[in-house]
Amino acid sequence: xxxxxLMLAMLIAGCSEGGKPLHANERIACAxxxxxSEKRAGSEAKVVDAWMKSGRIVVELASRDGDQVLINHCIxxxxxGQLRLASPYDISWERPAPKSPTP
Numbered sequence: 001x002x003x004x005x006l007m008l009a010m011l012i013a014g015c016s017e018g019g020k021p022l023h024a025n026e027r028i029a030c031a032x033x034x035x036x037s038e039k040r041a042g043s044e045a046k047v048v049d050a051w052m053k054s055g056r057i058v059v060e061l062a063s064r065d066g067d068q069v070l071i072n073h074c075i076x077x078x079x080x081g082q083l084r085l086a087s088p089y090d091i092s093w094e095r096p097a098p099k100s101p102t103p
Contacts, residue, residue, distance in 0.1 A: 023050040023057050023076075030059040030074030033083045045072065051095055058093050 027047045034045045045061040048071075052058070057076040062069055073086040073093040086093045 023059065026050060026057045026074075026076045026078075027059055030076065030083060031061060034061050034063075034072060034074060034085060037085065049095065053093060053096065058095075060095070 027050055031045055031047050043064040045063040048060040048062050050057060050059045055078075057078055059074040059076065061072045061074060063072070064070070070088075072088065073090075075084050075086055075093060076082070
């Protein structure tokens with residue numbers, strides 16, 4: 001049941017062409033990896049977004065810790081399928097800010 005809720009959240013979070021979420025398999029794998037490895041009591045991490053950066057797929061995850069929302073990044077090597085969690089202090093994996101249009 002929890003997996004169905006996670007999948008529905010991912011579908012709503014970011015759809016691309018054909019209604020399939022961008023990096024759908026990586027989103028599911030990262031959420032499962034984080035929830036298993038962190039073994040947090042309370043809420044599970046939900047996928048917020050996914051993007052490419054430095055040749056890697058970055059999956060942004062959010063979870064609740066009391067009144068706080070924790071943001072974590074899961075980094076996926078698309079060639080090997082290897083997953084790793086970025087340090088909470090490593091901001092290098094954050095989504096690049098959109099470039100403002102030049103007049």
